[in-house]
Amino acid sequence: MKDPNLLYMIAASIVLLLAVLVIVLWLRTSQLARQMRALRQNMDTEKQSSSQTQILRAEVSELRTALANMSNRIGQIQQRTEEVAQQQDTIREADPQARIYSRAVKMIELGAPMEEVMSECELPRAEAELLFSLHQKN
Known part of the structure; x- marks a missing residue:
């Protein structure tokens, strides 16, 4: 068992x-x-x-x-x-009065004195002062 x-x-x-x-x-x-x-x-x-x-x-x-x-x-x-810039240049060149202002602005930007700008561009003092206030570099 x-x-x-x-x-x-x-x-x-x-x-x-x-x-x-x-x-x-x-x-x-x-x-x-x-x-x-x-x-x-x-x-x-x-x-x-x-x-x-x-x-x-x-x-x-x-x-x-x-x-x-x-x-x-x-x-x-x-x-x-x-x-548009070309058109503005064309218009500026075509208008003798605009050429005077363009020349004045260039002179101002280059640092020309106000008296010189007035005599060269045949501008009255008020217009020259306005251009100087708008475009003269500080």
Whole structure:
């Protein structure tokens, strides 16, 4: 006949082995669950980053378009400014009185004294004073 202690020890060993196996499985399951949560969180973060990247790319594209439009507009304004300046020069050169004032302004900008401007450009004192107040560098 078999020894009951031996059977008891075998049964206890099997129970102990099963308990260890259950604990190991439980620990491994917990570890896998944590890894799954971390993976899901990483996937969510990646989706958010991808969405933000798409939004930022769209904004950059809009800014590029706006910048190109502004650049074109600035070019048009510069061209128009040059045209207006040329027209003003043409008008100034065509009008003898305007030439006198242009010459007086140039003299003032170069630092000529009021008496010299008045005599060279044949301007009355009041007009010379007005031109000096408008164009003289401080």
